[in-house]
Amino acid sequence: MHRLLLIDDDEALSGPLTQYLARFDFALSAVTRPSLALQRLASEAFDAIILDGMLPEMDGFAFCRQIRASQDPWREIPILMLTARGDLTDRVVGLELGADDYLAKPFEPRELAARLQTILRRTRRAPTGAVPASASPATPGLMRFEGLDIDATRREVRTHQGVVDLTSTEYELLALLAREPGRVFTRDEILNRLRGQEADLYTRAVDILVSRLRKKLEPVEPVKTLRNAGYCFALPERVS
Incomplete structure (x- = not known):
């Protein structure tokens, strides 16, 4: 319930x-x-x-x-x-x-x-006892990039400055892009994936979410804009 x-x-x-x-x-x-x-x-x-x-x-x-x-x-x-x-x-x-x-x-x-x-x-959270973000790079659910860690188990995002306080929608947007680095997502695709239903004409909502996310992650810049196309994740994976 x-x-x-x-x-x-x-x-x-x-x-x-x-x-x-x-x-x-x-x-x-x-x-x-x-x-x-x-x-x-x-x-x-x-x-x-x-x-x-x-x-x-x-x-x-x-x-x-x-x-x-x-x-x-x-x-x-x-x-x-x-x-x-x-x-x-x-x-x-x-x-x-x-x-x-x-x-x-x-x-x-x-x-x-x-x-x-x-x-x-x-926004469903992981159960108590989830693996911490400081675990090894092989930890399941942990995506490590240059200057940015995304722990899908804990739904936690870290930069060199510490844990970043994201709303559930901001986190989902970042995780969606990071799971397929380099892939370009259109605004309608992002709306459909985040809201679980057909997108309406209100695609400006995606631009607002990206703007909020970028501001919170500064100086890291993981999201790249492709004019008239959409957005993609642009950080390289961390190798060590």
Whole structure:
């Protein structure tokens, strides 16, 4: 059973959504304010957050930024943003702030369930006792490049400066490219692979993710842009 926290000031939404998501093995808890959400996050464990863009106290985008910038244990929790229908600006801002996906209101509950399942599949953590990133180059799941290590077992990325704090989507993008160095992935291919569904016209989301990833990995530059083609992983493998 996956535990979800809904943060939405529409109190009429939580009841029907709780019943519907239970069919997919989701247990939904709901709060109407960010302050109440922080209290729940501090006292309970959740697998994902459903976050409305419009909230009292602060909007959902500011709250998303606060979570991602904090040092609290829940800073990496997957976040699905609920945005206004057709509002591209909301979608761009949400992804730039570290949200893992977005869904426009009004939405179909089945689509919400599908997107949550996709997010949780790609953010599933390894069990306790996983092999540390400092293991030998032959460690299964460890990809070593010049200036960059990607430990797929721990879902951990390291540079010479230490562990890099990536969101689940940023990690998945980097791992996708690194598994096939030199291969050019189009924006639509990346969207399809990361979201597990047909890409819509919103391919700018990939550019935003790449920009965020590059900034966090500086001065290492693993992702190369090929004009009018897409992106590829450009670091050589480490030989020692």
